[in-house]
Amino acid sequence: MQRTAPLAPYALVMPGFLLAAFIVLWPLYQLGVISTSEVNRFGQLRGFAGLENYVAVFTDPDFIGALWRTLIWTFGIVFGALAVSFPVAMILHEDFYGRGVARVIVMLPWAVSITMTAIVWRWALNGESGMLNSGLKNLNIIDTNIQWLAQAATAFPVQIMIGILVTVPFTVTIFLGGLSSISGDLYEAARLEGSSPLQTFRKITFPLMRPFVNIAVVLNTIYVFNSFPIIWATTQGGPANSTDILVTYLYKLGFRFGKLGEASALSLMMFALLLAFTILYVYLASREVRE
Amino acid sequence: MKRFTLGATGLTLALAMTTTLASAQSLRVTVAEYSAKTGPYFEEAAEAFEQANPDADVQIEVVPWDVLLQKLTTDISGGANADLSIIGTRWLIDFVSEGIAAPLDEYMDEDFRGRFFDVFLSPSVMDGQTYGLPVAASARAMYYNKDLLEQAGIDGPPQTWDELAEAAPKISALGDDIAGFGMQGKEIETDVYFYYAFWAYGGDLVEEDGTSGLDTEAGYQAAETYKSLIDAGATQPGVTAYNREDVQNLFKQGKVGMMITAPFLSSQIAEEAPDLDYGVTAIPAGPDGDRGTYGVTDSIIMFENSQNKELAWEFLDFIFTTEWRAKFTEGEGFLPVNPEVAAMPAFADNADLKEFTALLPDARFAPVIAGWEEIAGITSDALQTIYLGEGEIQPTLDAAAAEINEILDQ
Structure with a gap:
């Protein structure tokens, strides 16, 4: 009897696994087929192409630029959001008058679709009639209008800032869950021992929050790496591809230029990159925990 | 007993509906959204067409310009495209060379051709075959x-x-x-x-x-x-x-x-x-007096894999009548592509439009x-x-x- 038992877990997991496989593996297989084929403008296969599409992507100078920017974009938003969310979550965890309202305000941007947020920012960043310029002018911070979206030097940092803004609510939610899981006894004990707030943070709060930080880093990296709407709605990756990240470049390649073979190759590479990062991070994080 | 009768009635009703559905010929039309007026215009045209052809069931899909090519690409690669679609005429060569657009000459007679200004119809003609009808035209x-x-x-x-x-x-x-x-x-x-x-x-x-x-x-x-x-x-x-x-x-x-x-x-x-x-x-001239204005047309094409080509053509014939063309062109602010529409007072007496039409002899189109x-x-x-x-x-x-x-x- 004991021997047949292990079948049950697999049987129970099977339906979920099949569904996930259908949703994830089938498109992956399709992408694999398209990326090694000669494909016409409309996605119809026209023969085997080997690795030609992959070589074409690798030798495109715009690809290297977009790859580099994707790293800056992902790193900037994930750690920017982390740096903002941690103190915000700690404040919201404290008991103060109006905490409920404050929590709602922090969470509110989450309820708005990212595309809408990005479009509102596009209006706000308009050089002549944007809210940002007129606000800064009223505060006497600037004299002449800044054309925020005209060049990458101003557009890309602003896009990262919008990215941080929309990532904060989700991250705060994870952290609030984490903070409420830390037992109050620990803090009480620390206070009795005469621990300073900084020591309490370093020795208790932060170590116990590690798993939650790890979750936030992995999930946010996955979302942000593939995040399309902010950049597309504000600059479409322009001017001259200078704010393109891989996913906007992928869209142009596939649906503007009709190079669906190369686009499929690129999306498989992006998938591999993201998978490799996630595995590496989870491995490092779990090793740390064991130590 | 009562319940049974009800059930039976429902069944008969369902059967009746299935038969009407089966006999109705459906026609899917993808249109680009030029303005807020585009969707309602085509819905109205479809309804009028259905009244004249009770067997027809016309579905209009309104797609914003920015994602039109993406939608068409996805639809075509999945074999799920509509029967008719508006496209940018500059894309037509790709549709023709891959055998996706159907030639329309077998349906067209001289009378039908005469409904269009030649300058707007000619960009849709490739290798002597007409693959699209100019649905919108604009110059600069x-x-x-x-x-x-x-x-x-x-x-x-x-x-x-x-x-x-x-x-x-x-x-x-x-x-x-x-x-x-x-x-x-x-x-x-x-x-x-x-x-x-x-x-x-x-x-x-x-x-x-x-x-x-x-x-x-x-x-x-x-x-x-x-x-x-x-x-x-x-x-x-x-x-x-x-x-x-x-x-x-x-x-x-x-x-x-x-x-x-x-x-x-x-x-x-x-x-x-x-x-x-x-x-x-x-548009200002260059040192040698050259002027270039840009002419743009969008065409409506019929897909080669359409199951209802005859019906699709009847719909095209219908929306390219003067009455419907005038309504569309005026609503969207395009240039008239049909001489009869252009001669109507709303267009002929419009000073701005005259400037544009005067430029047409110089107009250049995106190369094919x-x-x-x-x-x-x-x-x-x-x-x-x-x-x-x-x-x-x-x-x-x-x-x-x-x-x-x-x-x-x-």
Whole structure:
């Protein structure tokens, strides 16, 4: 009897696994087929192409630029959001008058679709009639209008800032869950021992929050790496591809230029990159925990 | 017992419905959303068509312009495309060479052909076969703000690019938030905004030897003209942050002296800024008197894999009657593609439209090249680099031309 038992877990997991496989593996297989084929403008296969599409992507100078920017974009938003969310979550965890309202305000941007947020920012960043310029002018911070979206030097940092803004609510939610899981006894004990707030943070709060930080880093990296709407709605990756990240470049390649073979190759590479990062991070994080 | 009867009735009803559904011929039509009026117009046309053809069931799919090509690509690759679709005529070559668009000549007679202006029908003709019918047509001309020109002491709109280069800084000098020449530097048609000057200087997008014309004197001169306008502060600042709509908005606000765009700005001004005193004139000429206006048509095509070609054709025949064409053209602010529509008072007596139609003999269309969108993309990128001052004119255009030549070679 004991021997047949292990079948049950697999049987129970099977339906979920099949569904996930259908949703994830089938498109992956399709992408694999398209990326090694000669494909016409409309996605119809026209023969085997080997690795030609992959070589074409690798030798495109715009690809290297977009790859580099994707790293800056992902790193900037994930750690920017982390740096903002941690103190915000700690404040919201404290008991103060109006905490409920404050929590709602922090969470509110989450309820708005990212595309809408990005479009509102596009209006706000308009050089002549944007809210940002007129606000800064009223505060006497600037004299002449800044054309925020005209060049990458101003557009890309602003896009990262919008990215941080929309990532904060989700991250705060994870952290609030984490903070409420830390037992109050620990803090009480620390206070009795005469621990300073900084020591309490370093020795208790932060170590116990590690798993939650790890979750936030992995999930946010996955979302942000593939995040399309902010950049597309504000600059479409322009001017001259200078704010393109891989996913906007992928869209142009596939649906503007009709190079669906190369686009499929690129999306498989992006998938591999993201998978490799996630595995590496989870491995490092779990090793740390064991130590 | 009662319940049983009810059930039986329901079953009969369901059966009856299935049979009517089976006998109805369905027709799917993908249309581009030009404005808020597009969807309702086609729904109305479909309804009227269904009344005349009780067997037909017409489904209209309204798709925003920006994602139209993406939707068509996805639909076609999945074999789930509609029977009819509006496309940009510049994409037609790709549809024809892959055997996706069906030739329409077998359905057309001389009478039907006679409904169109030849200049608009001809871009849809390839290898002697007609693959699309022009559903929307537009040309470009220069809009100018009469008040601003007057204040700057300029009598009459500039006729050449040299005159424009002289007039624009004077208008810009009128105020901090006033720009002489509104320049588009972002998103769709950034390249086209450059062709206006490029053609005036005698350029050809594709030279006779089949290579790109960007790396010619005309290309350098046109880019030089634009770049000096930017450097002289004669355009709005930060041109690479402005797409066509952004520049049009500045014009409507009375902050731009001159800009080049399509007839639909007239209808927008009539609705949103009726007090604006403006005029429409030809795009400035080059040193040799060359003028280039851009003609654009969108075509409606029939898919080769459509199961209901006869019905699809009847629908085309229906929406290309004068009554429906007039309604569409007036609502959207396009140029009439049909002589009968053009002769109607609403169009014949419209001064703005007259300026546009007068330009048509000079009009050039996007060249018929597979991969045109990519060439447009490369050109726009090169121009943005130049406008931003991140690249010298000649080497940047030479590099873009080299890239384009590789596509043209294929």
